[in-house]
Amino acid sequence: MENGITNGEETFGGQGGALQGQPGRPQGAVLLEIDNVTVRFGEFTAVKGATFELHGGELLGLIGPNGAGKTTLLRAIASLQATAAGSVKVLGREVGPGDEEGARMIGFTPDVPPAYEALTVRQFLNFVAAGYGITPENTGPAIDFWLEKVWLTDKAGQKVKGLSRGMRQRLGIARTLLPNPQIILLDEPAAGLDPAGRVQFRKLLTDLRDQGKTLIVSSHILSDMEEYCTHAAIISHGAVMKFGTVREVSTGTDTGRCRYLVELAAPVVQVAEMLSGIDGVSAVQAERLNVMLEYDSDRAEAAVLLRRLMELGLPVAGFTAQKAGLEEAYLRAGIKQVD
Numbered sequence: 001m002e003n004g005i006t007n008g009e010e011t012f013g014g015q016g017g018a019l020q021g022q023p024g025r026p027q028g029a030v031l032l033e034i035d036n037v038t039v040r041f042g043e044f045t046a047v048k049g050a051t052f053e054l055h056g057g058e059l060l061g062l063i064g065p066n067g068a069g070k071t072t073l074l075r076a077i078a079s080l081q082a083t084a085a086g087s088v089k090v091l092g093r094e095v096g097p098g099d100e101e102g103a104r105m106i107g108f109t110p111d112v113p114p115a116y117e118a119l120t121v122r123q124f125l126n127f128v129a130a131g132y133g134i135t136p137e138n139t140g141p142a143i144d145f146w147l148e149k150v151w152l153t154d155k156a157g158q159k160v161k162g163l164s165r166g167m168r169q170r171l172g173i174a175r176t177l178l179p180n181p182q183i184i185l186l187d188e189p190a191a192g193l194d195p196a197g198r199v200q201f202r203k204l205l206t207d208l209r210d211q212g213k214t215l216i217v218s219s220h221i222l223s224d225m226e227e228y229c230t231h232a233a234i235i236s237h238g239a240v241m242k243f244g245t246v247r248e249v250s251t252g253t254d255t256g257r258c259r260y261l262v263e264l265a266a267p268v269v270q271v272a273e274m275l276s277g278i279d280g281v282s283a284v285q286a287e288r289l290n291v292m293l294e295y296d297s298d299r300a301e302a303a304v305l306l307r308r309l310m311e312l313g314l315p316v317a318g319f320t321a322q323k324a325g326l327e328e329a330y331l332r333a334g335i336k337q338v339d
Helices: 070-077 100-105 121-131 136-149 165-177 195-210 222-228 246-251 271-276 299-311 326-333
Strands: 030-041 044-055 059-063 085-090 093-095 106-109 183-187 214-218 231-236 239-245 257-264 282-287 290-296 316-321
Touching: 030 070, 030 214, 044 070, 044 085, 044 214, 044 239, 059 070, 059 222, 059 326, 070 106, 070 183, 070 214, 093 100, 100 106, 106 165, 121 136, 121 165, 136 165, 165 183, 165 195, 195 214, 195 222, 222 246, 222 326, 231 246, 231 326, 239 246, 246 326, 257 299, 271 282, 271 290, 290 299, 299 316
Parallel strands: 059 214, 059 231, 106 183, 183 214
Antiparallel strands: 030 044, 030 085, 085 093, 231 239, 257 290, 257 316, 282 290
C-alpha cells in the first residue's frame, strides 16, 4: 500500500515504511550524503563546505552557539534553502529546492513550528495529511497514532492558538512524522518541553533511530544528546569543526590532557595567576570557589598536580578530573558565541 497504515503499528505515511523498520531495505545503509554543502547570503558564508554521511539508524547531534549555521544547514538539507555549492543525496538521489519527491523523504521541524492558529490540532494534521496524499481512510488512524506518540491525544480537539510552547513543539514533531520520512531533521525540538516531556521525547528519538531512520537534531541540551545521539558534529562560524561518533568527539584526538575542577574551601586572591604559574597547567578559569584548568590526564601526573596545589597552600576541598562528554568536548573546543 503506497499511502497508508495497517494495523496501527505497521505501515505509515506517504512514502511508506514500517514502524519497525523498512521492509526489504537493509538497516545501516547510507541514507544521507552531505557533500561540500555551502550556503551564502550575499558576501556572507553561513555554511562552509559541510561534508559527512549518515547511515540508517544513526542520529547526529549538531552542536554550536547561536548563529553558527546549524539552522541554515538543516534548511539546506531539507531543500528549503538554496546552496551555493555542494549536494544533498537521500538514498543516492540528489535532492534540492522544488523537488517534491525528495521533499517526501525528508521531514523538518523548525525551532518554532508553523501551524494554522484557527484550526484544531486534528484539523491541522488532517490538512497536512491531505497535502502529502495520505488517503482519507488512513489519515485518522495515522493521526491518532502520532498524537499518542507525542502525548497530545487529549488536545486533538483544541485549537492551535491555545497550545503552550511545549505542546506546539510536539505538534510540529507530529506534523513532521505523519508522512513517515526516512530523514528526520529537528531544530531545537526540546525547547519548551518540561522535564517529563524531555524524557518522553528522548524515548521517541531512540525508537525512531532504532527503526533504521536517519535523524539530525540541533540542541543546546548536551546532556540529553549524549543519551540518544550516535554521532555529533561541532559547528562554528558555518564550518564543521569536529564530526564523528559521540565517543570520538567526546574523547577527541588529544587524549594526553583533560580538564580538572578544583573546588576551594575559601576564596584565594589571584588564584588564576598562581595556578597558571604551575608547569603544565593551561586554560585556567576561576570563578569564586571553583577553578577549571587543563593538565596532563595521567593519574600519576594528576597526583603531582594535587600535591603542588597543597604546597601552594590552597584550601583544596575538591579535585576532580572531568568526565569526557559532549559538553566537555564543546568547552575544550573554545568556541565563542557568534555575534
